[in-house]
Amino acid sequence: MNTLKCLLLFVGLIFLTGCSSDSPVEESSNKILIKSIIINGSNIEDGTAKQLQLVILPNNASNKSVTWSVSDETIATISSTGLLTPIDNGTITVTVLANDDSAISVEKTFQISGVTGPPVLVNNIIISGNDITDGNPQQLTVEVLPAEATNKIVTWTVSEPLMADITSEGLLTPKDNGTVTITATATDGSGTSNQFIMNISGVTPVYATILKAENMLLWQRSNGGWPKEPYNNFSGYEREQTAGEISTANSTKNNTDTTIDNGHTHGEIRVLLSAYKATNNPEYLAAAERGIDFLFEMQYDNGGWPQYYPLRNNYSRHITYNDNAMGDVMYLMRDIFLKRSNLDLIDESYVAAAQTAFDKGIQVILDTQVTINGVKTAWCAQHDAITLLPVDARDYELASNSGSESVKVVELLMSLDNPSSEVIDAVNSAVAWFESVKIVDYALQTIGGDKVLVASPGNVMWGRFYTLGDYTGHKYEALFNTFGPNEPFFCSRVADTEGGGPRKTIAEISYERRNGYSWYGDWPARLIGSDYTNWKNKNGI
Secondary structure, three states: OOHHHHHHHOOOOOOOOOOOOOOOOOOOOOOOOOOEEEEEOOOEOOOOOEEOEEEEEOOOOOOOOEEEEEOOOOOEEEOOOOEEEEOOOEEEEEEEEEOOOOOOEEEEEEEEOOOOOOOOOOOEEEEEOOOEOOOOOEEOEEEEEOOOOOOOOEEEEEOOOOOEEEOOOOEEEEOOOEEEEEEEEEOOOOOOEEEEEEEEOOOOOOOOOOHHHHHHHHHOOOOOOOEOOOOOOOHHHHOOOOHHHHHHHHHOOOOOOEEOHHHOOHHHHHHHHHHHHHHOOHHHHHHHHHHHHHHHHHOOOOOOOEOEOOOOOOHHHOEEOHHHHHHHHHHHHHHHHHOOOOHHHOOOOHHHHHHHHHHHHHHHHHHHOOEEOOEEOOOOOEEOOOOOOEOOOOOOOOOOEEOOHHHHHHHHHHOOOOOOHHHHHHHHHHHHHHHHHOEEEEEEEEEOOEEEEEEEEEEEEEEOEEOOOOOOOOOOHHHHOOOOOOOEOEOOOOOOOOOOOOEOOHHHOOHHHHHOOOOEEOOOHHHHHHHHHHHHHHOOO
């Protein structure tokens, strides 16, 4: 094919937004930062410890926690709560640093006098208490040794704040049943501490709730998954549900419209686990685990995930890379067996199953990489669950290599630690394919409300869909036979006057599809540049 014909193939390339989003689910919050800190407290004149106080502004700062330090620990030490303990006479500077993103810090200098001799440091702390069986608060006590220790003040902490609170005087108030570890730590700089393990029972817990999580409980289907509608972009979870919505959710519990499309199911699982971590509400954990059970059930034996489950008699039953549907589930599975991103909160029994599911997913990714004329290339947005071959989806999304979806597949492979030779070969082959099919020196402009190709020296684009090597038996075989392998193509909807099937230029398809779909973009640009270089350096390739 001559150069002029090649250039004409790319007329009308566009960067338009596709019909669904592949954005991961994220929670956002407006943080109020600390603007000023004032240290209150006077000089020490009697050689005894003094509790310093803080004024933190504004009063509604989101995170008021701070870090205390002193300029010279041979003169005095300071506890995490601001207890200043003298060791020798002299001058000391106390610094307080905000733990939020404001980086605000403040200093105050104190004169210390009245210290008559070297301090006697604590060398042992004995905690006295009993298991709580009635759910009531209990006062813990300590014996600080030696008896002549200069500073016998201790600080108290509890291992599970959602299960119990403890005051600076050692009064423990249970909030939930379970086991907690209580720690008493000397404040004299000795570093001495001791622990006490307490079993708590008899508590009737009252759990906090989070609106977003409550709405996810409401819309979870009986099989453990979630539907894409009515909250395709998750925004509807953020508000109170109407009486009609509550009625609809309850009456459709047994619907089988459950999916991993557009961030669903794995997205709700992540939000629920975050809510569980914040509240200890067991309903959130149970719902998340039911969702994970659903994901295990919907995985094919060969490792792929369909878009919907139970399976439907349409393209959604294929192994789905589109919108990173399968990839996002794979990331969740990896977080389970690596016990990170709140997935450490679920039952230990899920770990091995998640590892197996993930490994099978990687294998099917390797097995579905398309080979054209003996060369490995990329992936289709969806592959047949049995033959693993590229297959059609909607009538304008025909079997192809995807310049968009393949990027997320490669990113997942590149995220693996200690990649196998198979994985390395798959990544190298895909990057080589991206390099070979890029389109240079052209860009799109909107002129008269339509997309028009213009010369743009140095600009780089990729097609959304590229032809495969063999379309024998395809309903549009005759049209595809006018293409060579690895050529971009475009499609109208079958119902459009332009008719279905591949076209060589975007100008040949309907105005609606030309301007209503993301046929071209720069999706692989960073992948084949800095990301690929960093990946090779990291793995010594």
